[in-house]
Amino acid sequence: MAKMKLRYFPDPVLKQKTKRITTFDSSVRKLAQDMLDTMYANDGVGLAAPQVGVSKKIMVIDVTAGDDEDDRRNPIVFINPVIIESEGEMVGQEGCLSFPGVFFEVKRARRIVVRYQNLAGKELKLEAADNLLCRAIQHEMDHLEGELFIDKASSALQRDLEMTKHGFMEGDVEELEQQVKAAGGTIKLHANEPVIG
C-alpha cells in the first residue's frame, strides 16, 4: 500500500489539463493502485490524477468506499474517459479532497454515458444516472480538464461561505451567512455526504 501526497487548492497542478495515457504497462497499474490506496485512506469516493500531482488522464472511483467492510469495495479505474451522452440536470452537494471541509451544491447532468479504457487498454462504456456514481464521474472528469467544482457552484454565495469558513478565501463568515439566508439558501451543509474527491 502506497499512499500519495494529496494536492490542495490552489496548487497549480489542479488547473492543468492532463495528457492521454497511451501505454498500458505496470507503471499505470501501480499509479492506479496508489491512487486507490490514497482515496480509501482519505475517505473519498473518487480521485483524479492531478490531485496527487500527476497530469495524466486517469481517475478512480469507488462509491462503496466509506462502507466499513473491505470486501464491499468495488473500484473502477477510468483511463482517457470521454462523455459520449449527457442529458438532464441534477443538483446535489459535493465535497472535494483538494478542498478539505468544503461542501456546496453543484449542478450536474442527470444521466451520462462515459467511454473509457481499463488498465488493459480495453475500451468500455458505462451508463450512470441519478446517483453518486454519475456525479462522481463528472466531478473527476472535470479534474482531468483542470476544472474545479468551485466554478460550478449552484450558488456563488453558498460556495463563498464554505470557502471562507475553511480558510480558502478571505471574507466575513457572519456577513456571508446573512447573505445566504437572505437569498433563501442553506447555511448548514456537509451533513453525512461522502467527499467525492
Ligand SMILES: [Zn+2]
Ligand atoms: Zn475533486
